[in-house]
Amino acid sequence: MxxxxxxxxxxxxxxxxxxxxxxxxxxxxxxxxxxxxxxxxxxxxxxxxxxxxxxxxxxxxxxxxxxxxxxxxxxxxxxxxxxxxxxxxxxxxxxxxxxxxxxxxxxxxxxxxxxxFGNATTELGDGALGKHRTALSRDGEGWRLDGEKFYSTGALYADWIAVSASRQGDAFPVHVLVPANAPGIERIDDWRGFGQRLTGSGTTRFGHVAVSGEQVLSFPRNVPTTMTACFQLVHLATLAGIARAIERDAAAFVRARKRVYSHGSGRTPAEDPLVQQVVGQLAGTAFVAASAVAAVAQGLGEIDRLRQRGEAVPVGLLDDVELRAAKAQVGIADQVLAAATRLFDIGGASALAEDRRLDRHWRNARTLASHNPTIYKGRAVGDHIINGTAPTYYWSVGAKAA
Incomplete structure (x- = not known):
């Protein structure tokens, strides 16, 4: 059954x-x-x-x-x-x-x-583009993991950490899965970005961490995949959530507020048509953002159901989902940031009170929008529309060789 x-x-x-x-x-x-x-x-x-x-x-x-x-x-x-x-x-x-x-x-x-499971993929500094200094080396019958990562989002909260590392003889980086409390692992809360402050996106160090063969996963990184769209869609779903929080917090602020301006347009802020318009605009942004997320998720879901049935996934469908994710990012990032600013049009200086932390919505949205920079996603979409160029599925950061 x-x-x-x-x-x-x-x-x-x-x-x-x-x-x-x-x-x-x-x-x-x-x-x-x-x-x-x-x-x-x-x-x-x-x-x-x-x-x-x-x-x-x-x-x-x-x-x-x-x-x-x-x-x-x-x-x-x-x-x-x-x-x-x-x-x-x-x-x-x-x-x-x-x-x-x-x-x-x-x-x-x-x-x-x-x-x-947490993450330890990206390394700071000007290392070679596409290369990892973090290395998996033979150690007797097993392996040894050494290196340092940053932007280790979720690692502070994790039971296991997925680490990207170089291993001699492998064409692509390997995926090493290590218990977060294993000897030789140091997790440091040194993320100092002005947004997403609680994500644990700081340093993780690995010093002579023992690894068994079954903790190492390897797979090609030069073929179309759903993973770039999937990872990006988590950021977009979070942005859509921020848009909903902006709408929610704006409405709550207005409902409770009695102070008005002498040159305002209503007996109370809740009855002021200009304030109502702003909240309506915020709700529109939240709706559009959630709709974009749902459109990308539907594409990923179609692919997942093909896999579950054991059917081949057409490359065209993979390209379509990757491009959907890029278009969604280009389409909603600026809109959510604008909503996080427009939020403050609903009230006076009291909306700026630090204990309300309404500023967190802009700071957090700005931080999320800075991941996988939107300008490059826009370029990729434009290149596809104009020239038919396939989307880029795997990319990395670092310094290009001279």
Whole structure:
């Protein structure tokens, strides 16, 4: 008998009370820069990390579309949380998209049991473009991992860390999975960006970390994939969540406010048609952002269902989804940033109070929009439209050789 997957209503009923609890202290955590360990624990205990694990393996069996709709709701509660879990959900999707079926079950069962996976991919400095200084070296019958990473989003909260490393003899970097508390691992809370302050996106060091063969995954990185769209869509779902939070916070501020300007247009701010217009514009941005996320998620979901049926995925469909993600990024990033600024048109100086932390919406949206810079996504889309150029699936940062 086939397993029964949950409806969105069932998933929302399960998780919305937790999202609401997380939202209560979101501004306070931001103001105090209090890392979100409690919020991550609430999600872990409720099985949120196992959303995409099949029911047969102990997970919830959610679809791709359901995952991203829930991430949008979570982003409205606290935009740090989807980004903290970005590497985790990306790892799960990578198991389906790029890892041999025989190697998946062990990791999926760990996820079903509550394990959270973090990220250690990017390195600071002017290292060679496309190369990792972090290395996996032979050590007796096993391996040894050495190196240093930055932008290690989610690693502070993780049980396991997925590390990109070079290994002699491999054409592409390998994916090394190490327990976060293994000897030789140092996780440092030194992320100092002005937004997404609680994501743990700082330094992780690896010194002579013992690794067994089964902890190493390798796969080609020169063929079309869903993974770039998937990782980008987590950021876009988070931006859509921020847009919803802007709408929510604007309406709440206006409802409670009695002070008006003598040259205003209403007896109270809530009755002022100009204020109503601003809130309506904010709601429009939230709607468009969520709709764009849903359109990309639908494409990813179609591909996922083809894979589940054992059918080949056409390259044209992969190209389409990658381009959808790029268009969505170009289309909504500036709109959400503009909404985060327009928010302050609803009130006077009291909207600037630090304990409200309404500024966090702009800072967090600006930080998210700076990942995988939008200007290059726009160029890629334009190049495809004009010249028919295929999208770029794998890219890296570093210094080009002279």
């Amino acid at each position: 086939p397993e029964r997957n949950p409806s969105y209503s069932e998933l929302a009923t399960r998780f919305r009370p937790i999202f609401a609890e997380i939202a209560v202290r979101a501004a306070e955590r931001e103001h105090e820069r209090e890392l979100a360990f409690d919020a991550v624990a609430l999600l872990r205990d409720a099985g949120f990390g196992a959303l995409r694990v099949p029911v047969a393996l102990g997970g919830l069996g959610a679809s791709v579309e359901q995952l991203f709709e829930l991430l949008t709701e979570l982003g409205a509660a606290d935009s740090n949380l989807p980004q903290i879990l970005r590497a985790h959900f990306g790892f799960v999707e990578r198991l389906y998209a790029e890892v041999e079926p025989a190697l998946r079950e062990r990791w999926l069962r760990l996820v079903a049991q509550g394990a959270i």
